[in-house]
Amino acid sequence: MSNQGNKVHDSLASQCLSCYLKALCLPPDLTPEQFDSIIPILDAPIRLDKRDHLVQQGVAFRYLFAVRTGSLKQVTADTNSDTLLTAVYLPGDLIGFDAIGPGHYPGSIVALELSSVCRLPFERLDELGTRMPILRRHLQRNISRTMQEERLRLHQLLSRTAEARLAYFLMSLSECFRRRGYSSRHFRLAMSRSDIGSYLGLTHETVGRTLATFQAQQLLDVKARDYHLLDMAGLERLASSTGRRQKRA
Amino acid sequence: MSNQGNKVHDSLASQCLSCYLKALCLPPDLTPEQFDSIIPILDAPIRLDKRDHLVQQGVAFRYLFAVRTGSLKQVTADTNSDTLLTAVYLPGDLIGFDAIGPGHYPGSIVALELSSVCRLPFERLDELGTRMPILRRHLQRNISRTMQEERLRLHQLLSRTAEARLAYFLMSLSECFRRRGYSSRHFRLAMSRSDIGSYLGLTHETVGRTLATFQAQQLLDVKARDYHLLDMAGLERLASSTGRRQKRA
DNA sequence: CGTTAGGTTGAATCCTCTCAACAGCCGTGG
DNA sequence: CCACGGCTGTTGAGAGGATTCAACCTAACG
Numbered sequence: 001m002s003n004q005g006n007k008v009h010d011s012l013a014s015q016c017l018s019c020y021l022k023a024l025c026l027p028p029d030l031t032p033e034q035f036d037s038i039i040p041i042l043d044a045p046i047r048l049d050k051r052d053h054l055v056q057q058g059v060a061f062r063y064l065f066a067v068r069t070g071s072l073k074q075v076t077a078d079t080n081s082d083t084l085l086t087a088v089y090l091p092g093d094l095i096g097f098d099a100i101g102p103g104h105y106p107g108s109i110v111a112l113e114l115s116s117v118c119r120l121p122f123e124r125l126d127e128l129g130t131r132m133p134i135l136r137r138h139l140q141r142n143i144s145r146t147m148q149e150e151r152l153r154l155h156q157l158l159s160r161t162a163e164a165r166l167a168y169f170l171m172s173l174s175e176c177f178r179r180r181g182y183s184s185r186h187f188r189l190a191m192s193r194s195d196i197g198s199y200l201g202l203t204h205e206t207v208g209r210t211l212a213t214f215q216a217q218q219l220l221d222v223k224a225r226d227y228h229l230l231d232m233a234g235l236e237r238l239a240s241s242t243g244r245r246q247k248r249a
Numbered sequence: 250m251s252n253q254g255n256k257v258h259d260s261l262a263s264q265c266l267s268c269y270l271k272a273l274c275l276p277p278d279l280t281p282e283q284f285d286s287i288i289p290i291l292d293a294p295i296r297l298d299k300r301d302h303l304v305q306q307g308v309a310f311r312y313l314f315a316v317r318t319g320s321l322k323q324v325t326a327d328t329n330s331d332t333l334l335t336a337v338y339l340p341g342d343l344i345g346f347d348a349i350g351p352g353h354y355p356g357s358i359v360a361l362e363l364s365s366v367c368r369l370p371f372e373r374l375d376e377l378g379t380r381m382p383i384l385r386r387h388l389q390r391n392i393s394r395t396m397q398e399e400r401l402r403l404h405q406l407l408s409r410t411a412e413a414r415l416a417y418f419l420m421s422l423s424e425c426f427r428r429r430g431y432s433s434r435h436f437r438l439a440m441s442r443s444d445i446g447s448y449l450g451l452t453h454e455t456v457g458r459t460l461a462t463f464q465a466q467q468l469l470d471v472k473a474r475d476y477h478l479l480d481m482a483g484l485e486r487l488a489s490s491t492g493r494r495q496k497r498a
Numbered sequence: 499c500g501t502t503a504g505g506t507t508g509a510a511t512c513c514t515c516t517c518a519a520c521a522g523c524c525g526t527g528g
Numbered sequence: 529c530c531a532c533g534g535c536t537g538t539t540g541a542g543a544g545g546a547t548t549c550a551a552c553c554t555a556a557c558g
Contacts, residue, residue, distance in 0.1 A: 158450025
């Protein structure tokens with residue numbers, strides 16, 4: 001880490017400096033001067049209780065948000081008053097990239113549990129980016145990587161069974177937690193079965209049944225929303241199992 | 250259109266000026282001066298025959314590409330030597346946003362038919378963007394909108410039937426063609442049934458069968474790769490039909 | 499203590515997959 | 529010129545997986 005932070009910053013700066021996620025939502029390797037030029041545009045972190053709405057679908061876009069703690073979901077109501085869970089955000093994730101183009105948030109962002117997020121005014125961030133290539137690149141890479149991973153993941157899921165979808169989902173969560181320094185084998189997931197189903201395109205019954213199957217196979221241990229991954233290799237195998245159905249030899 | 254182009258440009262400039270797609274791959278409403286500062290970084294258009302590879306999966310990212318004519322597909326080989334069709338590009342589309350983050354192209358780009366594309370050096374485009382907010386915004390919006398539409402579309406498809414997936418696919422193509430000034434009711438699609446299946450997560454048999462069903466219902470008329478949409482309202486209804494199965498009354 | 503939301507389980511239905519056979523079209527090569 | 533294999537597309541039969549519907553259970557909460 002290059003930011004020693006031995007100067008005295010105001011409370012916001014010290015909050016950001018002490019936030020171990022700064023390498024995710026801000027570019028790594030910022031010089032203290034660069035860091036100081038970003039801090040002034042940040043507001044105080046926003047605290048959200050479970051089910052609180054961070055943004056309402058359709059509201060004009062002005063801010064990106066960085067997740068500090070907790071987790072949130074994006075819920076999109078499509079034309080038929082039918083709602084879909086279209087994204088999940090974990091600590092370190094940036095929220096709002098998909099709102100830049102349309103000019104308004106394409107879905108509501110709802111806290112899945114007690115959460116805390118930072119608000120980043122996009123205009124000023126963008127303007128700062130013109131003078132700070134590191135920051136610009138960081139944002140570009142972040143949105144591009146998100147897009148790329150999502151595209152591949154969703155296209156893979158389209159032709160897979162419920163087992164493969166769930167295994168893939170769990171493994172990808174596990175990987176996210178690992179990268180953020182949490183345990184990759186044990187985590188709490190604040191999503192209901194219905195949430196997971198909506199996100200993966202399955203019914204909540206199927207989600208429950210499939211989890212029960214996994215448990216029966218000693219692949220994992222679930223109690224309510226507490227997940228213990230027991231056989232990572234086995235789950236990984238399921239997650240990347242090629243097709244929809246095992247072809248008969 | 251604000252670019253009158255009454256100055257004499259070199260051949261590249263005039264090619265771009267005469268390209269009716271410039272409002273898609275370049276920002277609309279460029280002043281002649283702005284236009285002139287973008288032209289120098291463009292290369293001569295690249296011509297591709299059917300099945301020609303524009304880029305190979307894994308190659309280092311350096312260029313975005315703009316489709317002038319024809320159509321291309323992105324083919325991604327995942328870990329299991331299993332390949333997926335992860336994107337389709339039509340005239341006016343920009344290719345390569347998903348390569349910025351990873352630093353290399355996440356899939357091969359292959360021409361579906363005789364096509365022509367413009368090569369845009371990303372570094373120089375990005376650098377130009379720092380001094381030209383219009384250009385910067387245009388790129389940001391483009392990538393963001395792509396991401397947003399794709400996210401929503403794929404999540405919707407995950408829980409829908411083959412009929413809904415295909416109807417959705419056809420309507421979205423129709424809309425693309427309409428926006429580009431082509432007929433929205435009649436078009437040729439250079440993709441095979443297998444391509445479509447891979448893109449939508451269906452088998453090629455199911456794609457063919459479903460198209461046959463549509464034809465029997467007078468919704469459309471398909472011969473080989475020639476599509477006539479007959480009942481747009483009916484297709485639209487199918488495309489946005491809520492769920493997987495019609496619930497019993 | 500009743501209510502509600504979330505979760506589990508069972509039975510029947512139906513959609514899509516797999517497998518297989520065949521028709522059409524194209525380019526190559528005899 | 530025609531035969532041939534390969535690729536593409538169509539059609540049919542059977543099987544399997546996920547959905548729908550319904551009942552029941554638990555935990556949380558006023």
